């Protein structure tokens with residue numbers, strides 16, 4: 223490690239490796255945040271060569287997350303499992319949901335210790351047991367679902383929204399994203415929802431491939447997928463209107479910009 227930050231995550235000290243780029247910190251950089259290091263910014267520069275509009279893509283993804291959470295809360299959902307939380311930013315999942323339904327509960331899950339350290343410090347005082355942060359890996363859904371802290375906040379007898387936003391394309395085929403989705407859907411009752419976004423090469427193949435290669439060159443896994451592949455991953459839910467579309471096209475609040483990014487799909491589906 224060329225540099226390290228020692229913080230506090232729960233009761234255990236957290237050691238953060240800053241010598242290699244991390245997905246959460248690169249994303250934080252694209253969103254204009256300050257929680258990133260030189261290795262993250264170097265990786266971001268490589269990614270921007272592949273997709274000069276990457277900042278817009280990330281902003282569109284965050285906006286999709288907010289619209290999806292509002293839609294789900296208005297549909298009556300009061301429990302969210304947000305897998306691949308990212309670093310805290312403006313209008314995080316629990317803030318969006320609790321602005322509509324103060325009793326909404328959120329379990330945040332991420333495998334990057336810096337996310338957990340920041341999130342716990344920022345949210346600890348303001349929460350009343352309705353939000354929990356869990357350090358777990360989406361590639362091991364059985365362990366994730368067995369987390370006592372998850373069971374403490376989420377009642378698996380009631381509908382749940384599982385958010386997989388900006389994470390699935392960081393799971394290679396060997397990481398079995400389909401197994402994660404199947405396990406989550408098996409764990410939640412009928413009437414639960416899944417909201418997901420996924421990078422794609424469908425509209426701009428060269429850009430999609432270049433972004434994937436840039437992430438991989440910085441030791442971050444990346445696998446963009448076609449509509450057919452994403453559709454297969456989401457086969458266990460019935461997609462709500464407008465189905466699988468580009469991020470900015472999913473129930474937009476206003477006119478859809480002509481120059482919208484064409485590199486990431488979005489969808490929300492209901493477990494029958």
Ligand SMILES: C[S@@+](CC[C@H](N)C(=O)[O-])C[C@H]1O[C@@H](n2cnc3c(N)ncnc32)[C@H](O)[C@@H]1O
Pocket residue numbers: 245246249283284287305306307308309331332333334337358359360361386387388389392
């Ligand atoms: C691009 S950020 C997305 C943040 C947020 N969901 C959003 O859409 O704005 C992806 C997050 O997924 C996390 N992540 C990647 N692979 C993961 C895994 N196998 N298990 C848990 N979290 C993971 C990263 O640490 C990062 O915080």
